Amino acid sequence: MESQSAWEGTPGLPRRRELDLAELATFTVGPGGLVAAWSPTAAKMFGYPARDMAGHDICDVLMTGPGQRELVRRALGETGEGRVFNVTVAGGNLGEGRFAMRWEPLTGPGGVALVIVEQVSPLPRPAWLSEATARIGSTLDLFQTASEAVDAAVPWFSDAAVIYVAERLLAAGEFAPARASHGIVVRRLAGRLVGGPGDALAGTQMPPGEVLVFGEGTPSSRAMVGGEPVLFSAADEEPTQRLGRHARGSEVATNFSSYLAVPLTARGVVVGCAVFARAPASPTFNPTDVTLASELASRTAVFLDNARLYQRERRTALALQRSLLPSRPQVPGGMEVAHRYLPVGASVVGGDWYDIVSLNSGRAALIVGDAMGHGPEAAAVMAQLRTAAHTLADLGLSPGQLLPRLDRIVAGMAAATFATCISTVIDPAAGSCVAAQAGHLPPVLVMPDGETCVLELAPGLPLGLGAESFEATEIKLPPGATLALYTDGLVESRTRSVDDGLAALREALSTALTRPSGTLAGACEMVTQALREHGEDDITLVLARTHS
Numbered sequence: 001m002e003s004q005s006a007w008e009g010t011p012g013l014p015r016r017r018e019l020d021l022a023e024l025a026t027f028t029v030g031p032g033g034l035v036a037a038w039s040p041t042a043a044k045m046f047g048y049p050a051r052d053m054a055g056h057d058i059c060d061v062l063m064t065g066p067g068q069r070e071l072v073r074r075a076l077g078e079t080g081e082g083r084v085f086n087v088t089v090a091g092g093n094l095g096e097g098r099f100a101m102r103w104e105p106l107t108g109p110g111g112v113a114l115v116i117v118e119q120v121s122p123l124p125r126p127a128w129l130s131e132a133t134a135r136i137g138s139t140l141d142l143f144q145t146a147s148e149a150v151d152a153a154v155p156w157f158s159d160a161a162v163i164y165v166a167e168r169l170l171a172a173g174e175f176a177p178a179r180a181s182h183g184i185v186v187r188r189l190a191g192r193l194v195g196g197p198g199d200a201l202a203g204t205q206m207p208p209g210e211v212l213v214f215g216e217g218t219p220s221s222r223a224m225v226g227g228e229p230v231l232f233s234a235a236d237e238e239p240t241q242r243l244g245r246h247a248r249g250s251e252v253a254t255n256f257s258s259y260l261a262v263p264l265t266a267r268g269v270v271v272g273c274a275v276f277a278r279a280p281a282s283p284t285f286n287p288t289d290v291t292l293a294s295e296l297a298s299r300t301a302v303f304l305d306n307a308r309l310y311q312r313e314r315r316t317a318l319a320l321q322r323s324l325l326p327s328r329p330q331v332p333g334g335m336e337v338a339h340r341y342l343p344v345g346a347s348v349v350g351g352d353w354y355d356i357v358s359l360n361s362g363r364a365a366l367i368v369g370d371a372m373g374h375g376p377e378a379a380a381v382m383a384q385l386r387t388a389a390h391t392l393a394d395l396g397l398s399p400g401q402l403l404p405r406l407d408r409i410v411a412g413m414a415a416a417t418f419a420t421c422i423s424t425v426i427d428p429a430a431g432s433c434v435a436a437q438a439g440h441l442p443p444v445l446v447m448p449d450g451e452t453c454v455l456e457l458a459p460g461l462p463l464g465l466g467a468e469s470f471e472a473t474e475i476k477l478p479p480g481a482t483l484a485l486y487t488d489g490l491v492e493s494r495t496r497s498v499d500d501g502l503a504a505l506r507e508a509l510s511t512a513l514t515r516p517s518g519t520l521a522g523a524c525e526m527v528t529q530a531l532r533e534h535g536e537d538d539i540t541l542v543l544a545r546t547h548s
Contacts, residue, residue, distance in 0.1 A: 025117045149163055157276065158260075229263070334547055365423070399425060413464075441486065481545070
């Protein structure tokens with residue numbers, strides 16, 4: 001190739017008058033091609049730190065392609081203003097690709113040369129990495145996400161892979177920086193061994209959920225504390241000891257000779273560590289592998305943290321739900337009650353509520369309500385209404401007295417809202433039920449033979465609209481009959497009218513309640529599961545059965 005005296009118009013380089021210096025890297029080589037100086041920009045571009053490059057032959061590290069060594073020798077031995085040529089480098093933080101290198105002799109032929117580098121065109125990422133990044137994070141489950149990551153790495157990238165996450169992050173949800181002074185406690189989420197018996201042993205030798213400690217100064221600990229990948233040739237002490245306690249564990253631990261620990265960093269904080277290993281028959285990890293592993297770890301870390309945050313919020317919501325909904329209602333003799341609540345979508349709590357209040361003389365108040373909307377805002381309204389309704393029912397107020405007081409409570413709330421509600425008092429001894437409703441759907445009565453009917457109650461406005469009164473209706477309950485109270489999410493959707501939904505509910509109730517040896521709880525579960533596929537709102541169903 002002819003020597004060139006100017007960067008502009010040089011073959012193999014972009015044609016432009018001004019170059020972005022952030023895209024350039026420099027280093028110098030001395031006689032024989034040994035690296036004399038390695039700049040931070042070169043370390044960033046190629047992934048090799050300066051301490052690993054000083055004194056090494058540049059041809060052994062970067063110029064590994066056919067004929068490239070000869071180009072370097074000619075560039076170092078020539079006089080003139082410089083030489084430019086393109087090389088293909090297998091690696092770099094910018095990805096594999098072709099780089100344009102300009103060699104400028106600084107001290108004459110055979111002396112020191114300055115090399116200016118720009119990436120011309122990146123090569124495609126390996127197919128396994130492209131597929132992996134598309135596949136990881138298919139769920140918000142921690143263990144599933146980690147399993148997808150190790151499945152992506154083995155066997156295409158490494159012979160073994162393990163994903164660890166900081167135990168304190170899981171237990172306390174703290175974004176505390178990792179410190180190695182007393183070791184780092186981690187939990188193994190997933191492990192995978194390549195082929196043969198090793199793959200079958202992965203589940204027993206590296207069980208998900210096991211807690212262990214990365215000791216101070218161990219490679220995995222250094223990776224988490226420093227936030228940088230660490231290459232090493234012997235496994236961490238604690239994981240090795242754990243493996244040795246299992247059958248054939250020692251054999252598995254000695255199967256590998258090259259290791260790579262990569263921190264899992266999400267939102268600027270190290271949340272865990274990915275450890276990859278290769279057997280002696282495989283090539284040792286190099287800076288190119290570090291770049292690929294870092295990309296895989298980066299995507300894994302984000303999805304693991306998303307899953308962690310989701311699980312934390314879900315635990316919080318479940319705790320809130322358990323505190324708001326009745327867990328062990330006191331049901332008087334002569335009747336039994338079953339209930340089922342299903343929030344819509346990803347919500348765990350919403351605007352639906354139900355309550356069962358034991359009253360004197362063997363009676364029980366059953367209340368079902370639905371605050372407008374769903375999610376935490378509706379749950380806040382629901383919590384106030386359920387507490388108020390429970391207190392009013394416990395004071396012995398009848399349905400016709402309870403609903404006006406709830407209406408005033410809703411009307412007095414700071415945020416404009418409304419809710420529907422049905423309040424009932426069941427007397428098993430008298431075989432009767434008194435019910436009043438506020439904008440709610442009517443109950444369904446199911447006879448012992450499966451015949452159903454929709455009960456007609458006096459109309460009433462939803463709570464919060466200032467209704468002055470709510471008329472109560474008395475209903476006869478034959479022995480063995482079942483009263484069904486529910487919310488509109490069970491019967492109404494954009495694709496199904498209320499009438500069609502009621503017809504489907506009646507059919508499902510009849511089928512579920514006439515099954516031989518079926519239980520009331522089983523019928524409740526069966527009905528909600530049958531109708532939930534059309535649900536676009538929270539679903540609540542309460543079944544009450546009287547006995548003779």
